[in-house]
Amino acid sequence: MQSIIPIERYDDWESRIKRQDAFWHREIIDRPVVSVVVYREDTDYPWPPAKADVREAWLDAEYVAERALAGAMSVACFGDALPVYNPNLGPEVFSAFFGCELGFGESTSWSEPIIEDWSDIAHVRFSEDNFYWKKLLEITDACLEIGRGKFYTGVTDLHPGGDAIAAFRDPVRLNMDMIDSADDVKAMLRVVTDGFFRVFDCYADKLMSAGQAISNWSGIVSSKRWYVPSNDFSCMISKEMFDEVFLAGIAEECRHLEASIYHLDGPGALRHLDSLLDIPELNAIQWVYGSGNGTTTDWLHVFKKIQDAGKGIQVLCDISELDVVMESLQPEGVWLMVCGAGNEEAAEAVVAKVAAWR
Numbered sequence: 001m002q003s004i005i006p007i008e009r010y011d012d013w014e015s016r017i018k019r020q021d022a023f024w025h026r027e028i029i030d031r032p033v034v035s036v037v038v039y040r041e042d043t044d045y046p047w048p049p050a051k052a053d054v055r056e057a058w059l060d061a062e063y064v065a066e067r068a069l070a071g072a073m074s075v076a077c078f079g080d081a082l083p084v085y086n087p088n089l090g091p092e093v094f095s096a097f098f099g100c101e102l103g104f105g106e107s108t109s110w111s112e113p114i115i116e117d118w119s120d121i122a123h124v125r126f127s128e129d130n131f132y133w134k135k136l137l138e139i140t141d142a143c144l145e146i147g148r149g150k151f152y153t154g155v156t157d158l159h160p161g162g163d164a165i166a167a168f169r170d171p172v173r174l175n176m177d178m179i180d181s182a183d184d185v186k187a188m189l190r191v192v193t194d195g196f197f198r199v200f201d202c203y204a205d206k207l208m209s210a211g212q213a214i215s216n217w218s219g220i221v222s223s224k225r226w227y228v229p230s231n232d233f234s235c236m237i238s239k240e241m242f243d244e245v246f247l248a249g250i251a252e253e254c255r256h257l258e259a260s261i262y263h264l265d266g267p268g269a270l271r272h273l274d275s276l277l278d279i280p281e282l283n284a285i286q287w288v289y290g291s292g293n294g295t296t297t298d299w300l301h302v303f304k305k306i307q308d309a310g311k312g313i314q315v316l317c318d319i320s321e322l323d324v325v326m327e328s329l330q331p332e333g334v335w336l337m338v339c340g341a342g343n344e345e346a347a348e349a350v351v352a353k354v355a356a357w358r
Contacts, residue, residue, distance in 0.1 A: 003211060020033055038346075047067060054104050093157065126195035154215035224258040229282075261312070277311060
């Protein structure tokens with residue numbers, strides 16, 4: 001394992017990371033990976049007063065870092081969970097690195113399209129002089145400083161591929177472009193993929209040189225250079241279009257990484273599952289069925305299919321579903337996040353139960 005800074009409150013931090021490293025290869029060291037987080041009321045790290053200006057609240061590096069520390073210290077992590085904070089300017093920040101302007105709300109941000117005509121796309125390029133790129137690095141540095149020994153600072157939420165191009169162009173326009181201008185989409189995809197490699201490598205190098213494990217919004221904490229390929233735009237297109245235009249780029253992302261877990265979002269994306277399972281370099285699938293589409297146990301057939309294809313799975317389930325999940329799935333290659341444990345005793349009971357899973 002690389003040189004990683006310990007987390008002060010967790011003497012077994014190294015074992016937790018090793019279990020998650022083993023997950024990528026569907027291996028079990030002593031038990032499957034299980035993550036349970038319980039909120040604490042007794043903390044010496046109060047939340048800073050809220051800012052009245054929404055944009056300032058997103059962009060004030062010191063304020064963001066103080067909130068990151070308060071959040072990390074307000075939870076108790078059980079099983080393999082570890083406190084992390086992922087500097088973030090919203091789901092389309094990657095597109096902002098290429099020139100999109102961001103608007104900010106209380107809990108999310110959005111980007112403005114910048115491609116009006118495919119004949120003029122030379123200006124759509126990643127730049128280290130970009131305001132949002134420099135601002136996110138500033139926020140990351142602030143989190144690294146305040147979080148040393150308290151939490152791991154993660155990689156921000158990056159959406160390259162089809163999602164980036166949808167932000168550049170607008171999703172409705174991109175749907176038409178998939179029919180009328182597929183070659184232009186493919187050319188832009190090359191620019192985006194190369195930009196992603198540059199962005200991810202810069203981020204990963206920065207974090208690893210600062211003694212960080214690699215983490216992000218998905219909760220996985222690993223010594224590997226890993227990330228979460230995704231394409232939420234794929235819900236709007238056919239399997240044939242996805243395979244022709246986007247699949248090779250996703251495979252290329254997986255080859256660039258030491259480990260990967262694909263974010264498969266919503267029933268509309270299930271048509272692409274078979275194609276994704278055929279990517280040899282893809283380690284795992286994170287299946288997110290979405291609000292209003294049942295519970296985890298309603299989708300066990302999807303998790304089983306993924307396991308049968310030799311891929312790992314990240315499973316989010318309520319504590320009430322845990323027994324059924326364990327009875328239905330194989331423990332090898334499972335990264336299990338259990339919600340609904342309201343106190344430390346319940347969290348410890350969950351970990352003990354998963355430890356007996358064979």
